[in-house]
Amino acid sequence: MAPEEFRAAGHQLIDWISDYRKTLDQLPVRAQVQPGEVARGLSTSPPEKPEPLSLVMSDLERIVVPGITQVQHPMHYGWFPSNASLASVLGDIASSGLGTLGISWESCPALTEVEEVVCDWLRQLTGLSDQWEGTIHDTASTACLTALILAREKASDYAEMKSGLQGVPNPLIIYTTEHAHSSINKAALLAGYGKENIRLIDVDSTTYGMSPDALRQAIEEDRKAGRTPTAIIASVGSTGVTAIDPVQPLGLIAREYDIWLHVDAAMAGSAMLLEECRFMWEGVELSDSVSWNPHKWMGTILDCSLFYVKNPQHLIRVMSTNPSYLRSGVDGDVTQYRDWGIPLGRRFRALKLWFHLRLDGVESIRQRLRRDLENAGWLAEQVAKTKNWKVVAPVTLQTVCIRHEPDGLNGEELDKHTLNWVNRINQSGEAFMSPSILDGLWMVRVSVGVESTQREHLEKLWGLIQSTVSEFE
């Protein structure tokens, strides 16, 4: 496609996207399609000849859009916010348009250096000291896998350069809790640790944060048995109930026993833009690596996960490659991000952060985050003061975990009731929330924080929830 053809098509697409974003609140929140329905709308074989843009656009409208669960919808309260702020979308478009290749500094110096600068901007904005250096990963899953590989190689004195994990006699042990994100468990397995070497440490029964005492006891036991405590993963804002592991005491333990501490603040990282929230990761400076996702609440379009380390030399030693066709005269003077993560090639992801922060400004982002905290607080208040309703976990951020507990209902019957009302709402397309299991019982997570969600939408949701529940009484 020639640039002039692209120009015409691009304008059409921009108009389409603007209209789409303007009116998506009229679409059902949850996609109403059945499994296979989208696929059945598409050709089973690839097109030999070029098709007109109009046809592709009408298929986009007719087949793709109905297959989208609208996470930008103001009535979306599922999972975690996945805001795709339009300012960041512009940066993403610029990145696509430029068509750069990030495989070395030389292949695109600007890609490397804008990434260095925006990672440092976010470091400052979240109150991290200047001892940290960052990079952009696709997701926190990948960042966490990287952290656990770094921990493995530190504890094993770089076994990767010798006979690998098989040559390490003492089992390497990971400490986390059952509330940690599923990607922690997955990363540990992928990094080769083995399920038996993952310790799920007890949590505080009220806050669901990791118990430092239980952690210390587990470490001591493992050491006595000849095992090597290798990594602690502290979750700041867990997925289920936004629980916060106490980073400071865990960090002191990590330093005392020389164990890698990774802080997974995928969700709560955005809140660190607010000074009043930073107590939540107090002690973060004691950790070895930190990751969080601007592509969640802060709203820089997916995929954009930040990964900070204190010792880039260790990172590079574990992750580096230096084939002859990638060497250049400036190798010692520049950052080679290929040695900071798994993929060799990278997109110019930094542009979406650069556009987002510059076009929106940090002040307005902070205002929006504070609005959401207030809205979540309001909802929690309504729930708490209503008969037979319960807020089942502390509201640390913007996620409110609720349950309707009619008199006399418990166990499986209560679970059935919970899933009944939440599924009815989700299926209706009017709003979407994620049911989740807490202490063996289903509850419903109301995760506030979509960019377009205002107080009126919360009011509407609370009305909808109450009227739906009443249909089951």
Add this chain to the structure above:
Amino acid sequence: MAPEEFRAAGHQLIDWISDYRKTLDQLPVRAQVQPGEVARGLSTSPPEKPEPLSLVMSDLERIVVPGITQVQHPMHYGWFPSNASLASVLGDIASSGLGTLGISWESCPALTEVEEVVCDWLRQLTGLSDQWEGTIHDTASTACLTALILAREKASDYAEMKSGLQGVPNPLIIYTTEHAHSSINKAALLAGYGKENIRLIDVDSTTYGMSPDALRQAIEEDRKAGRTPTAIIASVGSTGVTAIDPVQPLGLIAREYDIWLHVDAAMAGSAMLLEECRFMWEGVELSDSVSWNPHKWMGTILDCSLFYVKNPQHLIRVMSTNPSYLRSGVDGDVTQYRDWGIPLGRRFRALKLWFHLRLDGVESIRQRLRRDLENAGWLAEQVAKTKNWKVVAPVTLQTVCIRHEPDGLNGEELDKHTLNWVNRINQSGEAFMSPSILDGLWMVRVSVGVESTQREHLEKLWGLIQSTVSEFE
């Protein structure tokens, strides 16, 4: 940013991109900036207040563009082609504009099902049997890491669910060659195998393809010593010299000894769109996993790497997570791509393949690939017939490896001469090629295949090379 503001900004950006793409052949191929120059142009602290689009755009023009090595430039012959076809850019823009979230089928059924369909389109287009199922990864590095983890878990009978790699007594061994991409070595180390367990098998001295006899011998030796042959990585189109490992004999050995065979066709995969090239991976049906990058020669904008497996059940068993907040009623009936790779969340990458193939049509892509093969052949011919010039490796695809060998020059002196002339051209910004080491000596890779590169550009390059070399004589 509101949709109407986005509309105005988006139109401006589309015009800017169109102009940029139209005139980028007037820019130097290699970025002319010094280390730190781009960073110094940017603010060291983040913006509190919104900045106007005009300022961001002028910084893009003034600071970012000079820091880009122009891989879309017709005189770019470095590394491998990294085409960002404008039809695929439109798909990427659509993806950004939609702002979807791919963490489960339910979070965006269309994202999952379009991915299934386009992966199947590419399967058909490359002549793979319908026994293969595919997914999109960011890069071949990640696909290869996934393959080596799958191999590890198969050979160890799912050690990840027990005590991990440390609990596996017999060393697990990987077989590849020194010509394999650097990411293979890296993936083996990250997956925990250890450097000592990577065997670099001898290659044929003419084709640089892996020797099946040497492979068999290495396997036999490892087995005798109580080690477990675990994975063979066959490169189809190696990075240095586009060497092709003989997949068929390697595949027969893999099946005989029950060893995982991964075919890394990152570069050559695009050529499989041409029936006349498919002999290059003859035997691919004997393998367990295949990856290749539409984001290279085929031209679907980075990041877009395909990963096919024959046994998705094994893949899912190794990679799956099933937390309560991601469960839904359709789990058994749909594909959950989070269980097909490392990251939980994914962009709607399938749209760029969908737009690319539909708007350009496969026929025109094939024509372009054939044009490049002819152009590379033409250059190789010129080099071969010119005094003191040598094509130093077989031209299997579109990369021509050349060296100027003046009478009496060899060893370090010859290396110096090679690096002198190629660096002078690269520094000039008139063209860009990648020097690389082959059999201990530097040579120059001329990798043909940028979308805009025509025969006239090759003629210009060959003239430039000869005149530059003459300056050193």
